[in-house]
Amino acid sequence: MKELSGHIRENIAGSNRIFYVYCFILLVIAVVGLSQAVKSLAFGHGHSTMSDMVPWGMYISGLAFFIGCSAGATMVGLLIHGFGREDYHPVGTRAILLALLSIFGAMNCVMMDVGNPFRAMKIPFLLRNETSMFFISSSSYMGFMTILGAELFMTIKITRGKASSRDKLLAKLLAIVAVPYALVVVHSFTGTIFGVVKAREMWNTPLLPIHFVTSALASGFALVILVTVITSWIHNKELVSMDTFNHMGFLLLFFLIATVFIDVFDYIILSYSATEEGMETWHLLTGRYLVTFLINMGGLFSALTIVAFKKGRTPRGLLYATSITLLAIVAYRINIISVGQLVPLYPELGELEYIPNIHEVAPFIGLVALLMFIYAVLTKVLPLEDKVHASHT
Amino acid sequence: MDQKKNRDIHSRHIHRRTFLKGAALGLASMALPFGTADASVWEAFFQKHYREMSADDKRDVILRMEKEYAKAYDTKFNIKTTKPTPGVNFGYGLDVSRCIGCRRCVYACVNENNQSRDPQMHWITVLEFKKGERWVNVFEEAKKHYNPETVPEEGHFYLPVQCQQCENPPCVKVCPTQATWKEPDGIVVVDYNWCIGCRYCMAACPYGARRFNWAKPRVSKEELNPETHYLGNRPRYKGVVEKCTFCIQRTRENPGRYPACVEICPVGARKFGNLLDPKSEIRYCIENKRVFRLKEDLNTLPQFYYFFAS
Structure with a gap:
């Protein structure tokens, strides 16, 4: 413990001014943005553009996106411990941190969205309904955070060379258990939150849980790659080898193909829909939501094209491909939540509208800034694989 | 000088147990309502589910609510808990x-x-x-x-x-x-x-x-x-x-x-x-x-x- 606190102090002392300025800017954005969330907490969501007919907005899109981003760590953990890919080891702790922060972000999106966040904290201890997908998925996030927290603890122990063989075995078990837990429980059930809603044409499909799994893998792994590339550039040294970057690109290609495959056939079937709701959904996607629809599908196809070629699986190519992937998945999350609700339940309700205003956007930006701030501080103070390795050599 | 430095480090050292205690208390406090945290707020926070309330529980809850509403709206409220009549749908x-x-x-x-x-x-x-x-x-x-x-x-x-x-x-x-x-x-x-x-x-x-x-x-x-x-x-x-x-x-x-x-x-x-x-x-x-x-x-x-x- 004493050694760890010494390491933390040493790292903070060794930080340059740019780091402090960066953290300060993030903190200011976080405070300003999240103050809007406090306002909502005190006075309600009356100032937002959500309504009784469009009850879910940007926060729920954020929940779906952040939860998806947590999938990256499980893949990296599986590659290291399940498939013995030691070359992924330098990004192991960073991937777990990203996943933990993504879930933290997702849970905060829920807390900012609900009308009674304090009461909501009683889930799953005092409030529960086992038939509710919202209950199952939100409870599963806590389990996932526990698994990832334990994984982080073990990984740090291993990195510092303090782990016994039992610890290493436990780390391996956790990394392997995390995969089915994340894919079957966390991401599938998040998709099922929407999939079970018969009232909404765009949501009510058994494809949605599977789509949430594939898109989570794509966005989660893209986030890990993006952070690896950016970290390599900041530190002016490759965090992983070019072969590993190439392998990362291959995996991303696979996840993108799976996501595009489901998307394309889902949309083809939707475009042939003969029901009023189906026709209106397609009409919205190709009309008012054409921009996000194009960013979603065009982005996925572009990213897929980049990583399909060996030249695209270099750090620069991956930077473009992962950024586009993340943007495309954000667009998908916006479409699925917004368009899903904008089809009127009765035609006489007229054309529904949902465009998030500053009162919703500001807390969201504040939350992202807070997550980036926490990530920056944690990667500074924690003994990460690349830093420890560098100090040994 | 070295001794002084060591003493400073030790004085700032937090034991694991103390840290865990503090963290648990901090997290618990986050989950609770603050501000007007009088007895009725706590009672409301830990209130039982309506279907699990006994007649006494219901009476207590209703009394508390009638008081709260009377204070908030300056009106005397009558809150009933009439049960469904058997054989009625x-x-x-x-x-x-x-x-x-x-x-x-x-x-x-x-x-x-x-x-x-x-x-x-x-x-x-x-x-x-x-x-x-x-x-x-x-x-x-x-x-x-x-x-x-x-x-x-x-x-x-x-x-x-x-x-x-x-x-x-x-x-x-x-x-x-x-x-x-x-x-x-x-x-x-x-x-x-x-x-x-x-x-x-x-x-x-x-x-x-x-x-x-x-x-x-x-x-x-x-x-x-x-x-x-x-x-x-x-x-x-x-x-x-x-x-x-x-x-x-x-x-x-x-x-x-x-x-x-x-x-x-x-x-x-x-x-x-x-x-x-x-x-x-x-x-x-x-x-x-x-x-x-x-x-x-x-x-x-x-x-x-x-x-x-x-």
Whole structure:
């Protein structure tokens, strides 16, 4: 413990001014943005553009996106411990941190969205309904955070060379258990939150849980790659080898193909829909939501094209491909939540509208800034694989 | 000098147990309400589920609430907890051929059920349809708020929509906290003290029948109806969902009264009664008129029947 606190102090002392300025800017954005969330907490969501007919907005899109981003760590953990890919080891702790922060972000999106966040904290201890997908998925996030927290603890122990063989075995078990837990429980059930809603044409499909799994893998792994590339550039040294970057690109290609495959056939079937709701959904996607629809599908196809070629699986190519992937998945999350609700339940309700205003956007930006701030501080103070390795050599 | 440095480091060293204790306390404090944290706030926070409350629990909760409401609204409230009557399953009928779209039902409901006046909230929505047009053709030209000089407007018919009190309610299944459930007499109710305001029930309701308190509901003292039911028209809070309860505070009385919307309807388009009573008016309508239910394909089995008497 004493050694760890010494390491933390040493790292903070060794930080340059740019780091402090960066953290300060993030903190200011976080405070300003999240103050809007406090306002909502005190006075309600009356100032937002959500309504009784469009009850879910940007926060729920954020929940779906952040939860998806947590999938990256499980893949990296599986590659290291399940498939013995030691070359992924330098990004192991960073991937777990990203996943933990993504879930933290997702849970905060829920807390900012609900009308009674304090009461909501009683889930799953005092409030529960086992038939509710919202209950199952939100409870599963806590389990996932526990698994990832334990994984982080073990990984740090291993990195510092303090782990016994039992610890290493436990780390391996956790990394392997995390995969089915994340894919079957966390991401599938998040998709099922929407999939079970018969009232909404765009949501009510058994494809949605599977789509949430594939898109989570794509966005989660893209986030890990993006952070690896950016970290390599900041530190002016490759965090992983070019072969590993190439392998990362291959995996991303696979996840993108799976996501595009489901998307394309889902949309083809939707475009042939003969029901009023189906026709209106397609009409919205190709009309008012054409921009996000194009960013979603065009982005996925572009990213897929980049990583399909060996030249695209270099750090620069991956930077473009992962950024586009993340943007495309954000667009998908916006479409699925917004368009899903904008089809009127009765035609006489007229054309529904949902465009998030500053009162919703500001807390969201504040939350992202807070997550980036926490990530920056944690990667500074924690003994990460690349830093420890560098100090040994 | 070295000794002094070591002492400084030790004085700042936090033991693991102390850290864990502090962290646990900190996290626990985050989960609790603060500010006006008097005894009633704690009681409300740890209140039992309505269906698990004993008679004594209910009495205590009602006393606490009556005090709170009296303080907040400067009015003496009577909050009932009348149970459902055995052998009763409420059903509702609406004669589409008679409805003239006057919206008297909407405002009678607002007055009876203490719905917020600012921001305005209506549990009943009256939809205006053009006769002879298919729904899909009117998407672009539909008017959300019809406002002609007189109703009924020539060539139009009206369809009031409210909670359909489904036999197979999707809202109940999806609620993460069991804050909404179906009572034995067929009424789907909400416990405003259990609702976390996630609005999943609203997203799942195919009839758009649920309303959320986006801000603190406001009703002036003069407009308040102090005769309330715990599961019905008692004043609501910011951040909770509410809906039609077939005027539970009236219909569960002995002798029961009609819901406010049925009572006010000037053309007698609204019918209400016990579905289990073969002699009731609602049973007569169902057995003798051309009835239909909204979105039957979803298998929600509404207990709200529409029909054409003429």
